[in-house]
Amino acid sequence: MSIKDIVIYGTGAIGSVLATFLQLSNAEGEKNIHLVGRASVLDSIKENGLTFIPYQETNQQNWITTTGFNYYTNIQQVPRADVIFCTMKAHSLQRSLEDAKDLLSSNPTVFITMNGLGLAEIVEKYLTREHIIECIVLFPSKLENNIVRNTGGNSTIIAEKNEISKRLIPQLFKPDTLDIQLDKNCKQRQWQKAVMNIGMNAISAITMKTVGEVLATEPLRKIISQLIQETFLVSQKEGINLPEDMEEKFWDFCSKDPNHRPSTQQDIKRGKPTETKFLNGYIVRKGKEYGFATPANASITTLMDIIEQKI
Ligand SMILES: NC(=O)c1ccc[n+]([C@@H]2O[C@H](COP(=O)([O-])OP(=O)(O)OC[C@H]3O[C@@H](n4cnc5c(N)ncnc54)[C@H](OP(=O)(O)O)[C@@H]3O)[C@@H](O)[C@H]2O)c1
Incomplete structure (x- = not known):
């Protein structure tokens, strides 16, 4: 047809x-x-x-x-x-x-x-x-x-x-x-892209920092590392094989464009809703389904909800 x-x-x-x-x-x-x-x-x-x-x-x-x-x-x-x-x-x-x-x-x-x-x-x-x-x-x-x-x-x-x-x-x-x-293997690549968004988008929107500024802030790097580890655990349960060195790939990718400000920041500035519920929030929901906690993603999702005035 x-x-x-x-x-x-x-x-x-x-x-x-x-x-x-x-x-x-x-x-x-x-x-x-x-x-x-x-x-x-x-x-x-x-x-x-x-x-x-x-x-x-x-x-x-x-x-x-x-x-x-x-x-x-x-x-x-x-x-x-x-x-x-x-x-x-x-x-x-x-x-x-x-x-x-x-x-x-x-x-x-x-x-x-x-x-x-x-x-x-x-x-x-x-x-x-x-x-x-x-x-x-x-x-x-x-x-x-x-x-x-x-x-x-x-x-x-x-x-x-x-x-x-x-x-x-x-x-x-x-x-x-x-x-x-x-x-x-679209699903696999979709998760790889999601890791980039889960690690950086909300963090940069909460802090209003550029990617380079986030990378230069050690406590934020620690949080990002936890966000990625939790995503990795959920991805395994979902049957997705993310590369073992996913976190390194994340740092490499982000360091290529240090002046970048993810669009999530713009969404917050314009009072628009963000896609956090379908990124960090998804990891939290799936973690619950599989019976383990995802505290870093849960905290980030809650903070974004507060910023977006959902709670
Ligand atoms: N832009 C990029 O560089 C880029 C790159 C890769 C992936 N993406 C992804 O691609 C998707 C789209 O992004 P985008 O940047 O193109 O978004 P966008 O510029 O906000 O475009 C979406 C448009 O659709 C309108 N809309 C939403 N629901 C509608 C409905 N039911 N009927 C009519 N209009 C409706 C929105 O209006 P309201 O704002 O009023 O709802 C908005 O004008 C997102 O998931 C984004 O993360 C974007």
Whole structure:
């Protein structure tokens, strides 16, 4: 069956990146690309087109502007869907799926292109597992009005390899558009990325420090070390084989970009909810299920809840 209707659900930075490459791959206009998002974002794209700026690209001739999308502020207005990319933040997923119940009843394939652990389990309440494709987004990006820019060197998306993704990805993205790789060990890589987020995001948001400043603060390094060890224990129970030297990999990775401020800091500054519940909070929930304590992740999750005024 060929794909006709593609939905970007939660059009923000990542949704705009995907929309750009989906539309670039849709030169004949045979597919409908439906953007579901907030009016402020959609109005700007509708008026000016969606412009993608590759990493550090100053030559405007190499910027890519795409148009021709359909726009909706409510998923219930979308007429049909073969494929849905969930590109909202993790804390919006459950409510958003509830709103999309009708659309999901026709069994579209859902790509989860979000950070966080346990998200497929949430989608599984609405769809059978083979229709859910988990992805790891290694494509730092920022959306301002109608302009989305790649803010880091990476520009890759890794998607779970199964029969459906093998069939759909070539139909969605033409070669030489988006670097999207299929991987049977996607789950493992997802956890590796989660370790980076679990170790750094909340800590940097609580302390409002750059990554480099966190790394230079010995007591914070000790807490991070505990966060990673607890994650390692849970991952083993989950059947995930994280590398033995995961913590070293974490320090190496973080030291490459000392001036970086994880977006969790921005979320706190703007009074927005963070994804901590689906990172550190997930480790706490799973630890409880497996019968052991995860005190470092529990404390960080509680502190973030207080900062986010949830308690
Ligand atoms: N940006 C990056 O560099 C990057 C890189 C890798 C992974 N990720 C992950 O990718 C995911 C998306 O990140 P992002 O930066 O693209 O987030 P984002 O810019 O906040 O985009 C999500 C957009 O969807 C909207 N939204 C949420 N629920 C909606 C609904 N039911 N209907 C319509 N609109 C809805 C949000 O509005 P509200 O804000 O009003 O809810 C927001 O405008 C996150 O899990 C993030 O961690 C991001």
